[in-house]
Amino acid sequence: MKKSLLDFLPEHAALDPVSFHMPGHKGSQLYKKLGYGDILDKLMDCDITEIPGADNLFQTEDVILEVMEKYRKLYGSKKSYLLVNGSSVGLIAGILSCTKRGDKVIMARNSHKSIFNAMRLGGLEPVYLFPEIMKEHGILGSVSPDEVSGLLDENPDVACVILPSPNYYGICSDIRAIAKVCHERNKVLIVDQAHGAHLRFMGEGYPMSAEEGGADIVINSTHKTLASWTQTAVMNVMSDRVDLGIVEDNLQILESSSPSYPLMMSLDINAEILLDPDKKRMAFGEWESAVEIFYERAKDIPGLRIIEDPMLDRTKLNFDMSACGLSGNDVEALLNERGIFVELVTGNIAMGMTGIGTTREHVNRLMDALEDIAKGRELLSADEEAEEEPMFSVKLEMAAVPEERMSRPIDECAGLVCAGSLIPYPPGIPLACPGEVITSEMIEYVKKLRSMGEKVIGVSSEGCILVGKQNKK
Ligand SMILES: Cc1ncc(COP(=O)(O)O)c(C=O)c1O
Known part of the structure; x- marks a missing residue:
């Protein structure tokens, strides 16, 4: 019999995992530390x-x-x-x-x-x-x-x-x-x-x-x-x-x-x-200093590139190890083996989401793992690294939103008008919305994501997507 949620959730908790994903509290420790332990019982x-x-x-x-x-x-x-x-x-x-x-x-x-x-x-x-x-x-x-x-x-x-x-x-x-x-x-x-x-x-x-x-x-x-x-x-x-x-x-x-x-x-x-000024100081003090550990230690890890930008909310830890020949998915898998779980991977970027429950120990465990992953790897020169274009930046051909809809196998949908949605999750941003014309690049991208085990909302269990019934643009 397959595992159910009641098996999975306690098993996952027993791994002592480090959460760089939602939610922000990161487990019961924060509540216990701030005096809310009893309410959990x-x-x-x-x-x-x-x-x-x-x-x-x-x-x-x-x-x-x-x-x-x-x-x-x-x-x-x-x-x-x-x-x-x-x-x-x-x-x-x-x-x-x-x-x-x-x-x-x-x-x-x-x-x-x-x-x-x-x-x-x-x-x-x-x-x-x-x-x-x-x-x-x-x-x-x-x-x-x-x-x-x-x-x-x-x-x-x-x-x-x-x-x-x-x-x-x-x-x-x-x-x-x-x-x-x-x-x-x-x-x-x-x-x-x-x-x-x-x-x-x-x-x-x-x-x-x-x-x-x-x-x-x-x-x-x-x-x-x-x-x-x-x-x-x-x-x-x-x-x-x-x-x-x-x-x-x-x-x-x-x-x-x-x-x-x-x-x-x-x-x-x-x-x-x-x-509460004391509770706030305790929680935010730990969180903000944990975040800074990431930016400090990242400088010393060969092949680790991070995003820093004046418009960046620094609590999102974005990192890229493509210079070590690793895609975002490779890094995610290597982190998972070490009990560390990130929120999102897009192309070469993996994003660790911190929150009010993030501690210095959490970030140090992430940085120890990244150091370990980088160890001994040969660094690629910049021109050997694959360039990635964000899919959602493409202006798509638009048609009228179809009034009548039907399911069609994904391989037959290039050039047809989308009548549902195609949404990789995360991040939950649609690749195609109703009225947009589905492209062959989009179909290849969806198939690649699915072959890597990523979820794409809008593709049925039979591998179909919703398109306009007339099949006309
Ligand atoms: C940019 C953005 N807006 C809105 C939402 C929806 O938020 P919620 O999950 O709280 O419904 C999400 C969820 O991930 C999101 O990424």
Whole structure:
């Protein structure tokens, strides 16, 4: 019989693994260290429903409102909403709250799938922003304020602008400048800050948070880098350009009517840690110094290249060992053998995601492993190394979104119009969205990812993808 989750999860925990992936708490040690160990023993007893005194997530007056107030204070928002279905639900609710059917939305082409899903649900028309390409690393970088400004001039009828900052690799955009160009034209700016819930609370040397930069709605996955549990997030409404009643209605439509109390409690614990100067100092002091160990020790490992950039959120540890002849997947496998698990691999880059629970010991274990992996390897000269182009940077031919859909084997789909999605996960950025024409390069790339064991959402278990029924562009 195959292993089930009940076998896998305790077995994995018993390995004493080092997590460089979500969630940000990195296991029970942080809670124990900060005085929340007892609550972990009572978890099942905290799994209740809307009994008297327990408030209601969709009609907040009492204990849940208290937690929302803590976040309002922490982020300086007009109103903060607790989310129990990740940033995904906040992004969908945020977009639907600022648009009506048929509206145009300026959005980054490297957006998370939830934003593409919001476009589908809302019957919205995308106008794509293409971020800069960081050629030397083969990844996408910042969105430029000039590009946003140019697109707004060409499309004065758009309802809002939405982009990720930081992106998956931690590269932020200049939100202050982008907010300025949006607000000069009276447009709402929504920032997907799923990867940057912590930025508001970091010390020197970190990019500014989107809340401080002047965005109108900011959605934060507190579970990715802070101390609340997976699926929790916070949506901050920062300005009067957004109607709170509409946001609240959309959230009650989209979220479960049985929001988990343990999840909401973890949001309260996270807020308490951020508000308590001693707890905050203890956690952030350890985390920030752990991060700096990476940048210090990386200098001494031959063949290890890292990403450093003024717009980088340094808590994302991006590294590349292609100079040692190793792809990102090779490095990931060698780290896994040593009990270390990273968040994401794209081409030659592996990304280690740190969080509030990351310790100096975790980073030292990563650096010991990278040192060990590099040992004795011959270094390739720069021209022997393969150059990688990010797939999401390609402007695709567009057709009308198909009204009728059908499944077709992937090998027969080049030149057909995509009617579903093709989404490598992670990072969850679609290669093709409904209405985009599927290319043979895309099919080869999807097949390569699948042969390496990567997940691509949108390819069925029979190896088919959804295309337009007419098979016409
Ligand atoms: C850029 C980006 N935005 C949004 C999300 C969705 O966040 P969540 O998993 O909290 O729903 C993700 C998830 O990985 C993401 O990478």
